[in-house]
Amino acid sequence: MAISPPSERIWWNQPVPRTELVWIIVAFLWGLVMFFMMIYWHAAGEQNLSNEAYRTTPQAFAQKAQEMAEAYTVREEADIPVVHPPPDSDVYLIARLWQWWPILELEKDKNYRLHISSLDWQHGFSLQPVNINLQIHPGYDMVLTVRPTETGEFSVVCNEFCGIGHHNMIGKMYVVE
Numbered sequence: 001m002a003i004s005p006p007s008e009r010i011w012w013n014q015p016v017p018r019t020e021l022v023w024i025i026v027a028f029l030w031g032l033v034m035f036f037m038m039i040y041w042h043a044a045g046e047q048n049l050s051n052e053a054y055r056t057t058p059q060a061f062a063q064k065a066q067e068m069a070e071a072y073t074v075r076e077e078a079d080i081p082v083v084h085p086p087p088d089s090d091v092y093l094i095a096r097l098w099q100w101w102p103i104l105e106l107e108k109d110k111n112y113r114l115h116i117s118s119l120d121w122q123h124g125f126s127l128q129p130v131n132i133n134l135q136i137h138p139g140y141d142m143v144l145t146v147r148p149t150e151t152g153e154f155s156v157v158c159n160e161f162c163g164i165g166h167h168n169m170i171g172k173m174y175v176v177e
């Protein structure tokens with residue numbers, strides 16, 4: 001406690017005790033290990049995505065998603081269009097309070113440019129059960145080149161608290177043959 005002044009006037013120039021010095025070195029070295037692991041694990045872990053981000057606006061992004069949905073909607077589920085865009089195309093996923101829109105239906109072993117952006121707030125894209133996670137910000141177009149490797153129904157869960165409806169912000173994605 002530093003209520004009274006230190007007894008030594010030059011208090012900051014004391015020798016560092018040996019154990020404290022050892023801990024400082026250990027913590028520093030561990031910090032370096034963790035830092036280089038981030039870079040190493042991006043390649044070796046095959047978990048972190050090589051995503052790109054570009055500036056956009058909610059209006060521009062919503063319009064692109066709308067155009068894609070108008071062109072390629074194949075059915076509806078609970079008022080949300082299920083969109084089956086052609087392989088090698090740009091596909092759009094909107095995050096907004098409190099919904100993922102639309103439901104994308106992609107083909108297995110085909111490539112897509114997946115764009116995700118928010119129209120209002122910060123949301124978290126979490127694809128389950130594969131556990132892919134991305135921060136989704138308004139004004140930024142998050143782009144991923146994706147190639148689905150297994151068929152099935154996947155859940156898109158919002159994992160960034162975004163208000164009263166956050167826990168209901170669950171979307172879907174299909175991968176078909």
Ligand code: CUA
Pocket residue numbers: 096098122123124158159160161162163165166167169
């Ligand atoms: Cu969107 Cu939580």
